[in-house]
Amino acid sequence: EVQLVESGGGLVQPGGSLRLSCAASGFIFSGYSLNWVRQAPGKGLEWLAYISSSISTIYYADSVKGRFTISRDDAKDSLYLEMNSLRDDDTAVYYCARGRGSNGYNFDSWGQGTLVTVSS
Amino acid sequence: DIQMTQSPSSLSASVGDRVTITCRASQSIITYLNWYQQKPGKAPKLLIFGASFLQSGVPSRFSGSGSGTDFTLTISGLQPEDFATYYCQQSYNTPYTFGQGTKVEIK
Numbered sequence: 755e756v757q758l759v760e761s762g763g764g765l766v767q768p769g770g771s772l773r774l775s776c777a778a779s780g781f782i783f784s785g786y787s788l789n790w791v792r793q794a795p796g797k798g799l800e801w802l803a804y805i806s807s808s809i810s811t812i813y814y815a816d817s818v819k820g821r822f823t824i825s826r827d828d829a830k831d832s833l834y835l836e837m838n839s840l841r842d843d844d845t846a847v848y849y850c851a852r853g854r855g856s857n858g859y860n861f862d863s864w865g866q867g868t869l870v871t872v873s874s
Numbered sequence: 875d876i877q878m879t880q881s882p883s884s885l886s887a888s889v890g891d892r893v894t895i896t897c898r899a900s901q902s903i904i905t906y907l908n909w910y911q912q913k914p915g916k917a918p919k920l921l922i923f924g925a926s927f928l929q930s931g932v933p934s935r936f937s938g939s940g941s942g943t944d945f946t947l948t949i950s951g952l953q954p955e956d957f958a959t960y961y962c963q964q965s966y967n968t969p970y971t972f973g974q975g976t977k978v979e980i981k
Binding site for chain 2: 789791798799800801804813815816849854856857858859860861862863864865866867
């Protein structure tokens with residue numbers, strides 16, 4: 755069974771940093787691209803970042819470019835999101851999602867999410 | 875960026891009803907369109923990919939259609955477990971934008 759489990763969320767002050775992790779199991783991690791998606795309280799979904807299976811390609815949403823860094827460690831079957839210069843509007847549940855290129859590209863498995871609260 | 879607009883933003887329906895949600899892209903995305911279902915406090919779940927392909931394990935009452943800029947998600951025979959929020963998403967290019975969501979509520 756495919757499983758993605760996020761961790762690392764919590765309360766952080768504006769301007770602070772946080773590192774999220776996503777531990778994967780149940781599939782060949784190195785063979786898949788991965789994404790981070792967030793959802794502010796009561797709001798919709800916002801895609802944040804993509805990393806290819808070979809780490810050769812990385813994309814970011816403009817809202818986090820220059821502040822967030824996506825990375826992966828295939829030896830540990832883990833995905834990461836390093837978040838710096840956090841702002842109040844970064845408060846959200848952060849999801850990792852596995853990417854699949856089948857008749858287009860889609861997010862076929864998601865973690866349960868980890869809550870990040872940015873507040874003084 | 876490609877803007878995705880869903881309509882309606884919310885709807886009320888009864889068990890057994892046929893429900894249609896539309897999604898419009900600000901430019902052609904061919905069939906690079908996915909639909910997700912999200913229940914309160916849970917992660918989104920992939921329902922439809924490539925505009926019309928049913929994800930494994932998803933009931934056949936869910937169907938998708940469309941191409942270019944206009945797409946629809948249809949639920950034929952709404953079930954109690956289908957009351958949720960539905961999102962469309964384009965995967966034509968990054969940023970992979972989502973629609974604002976359609977909340978399906980019980981009438």
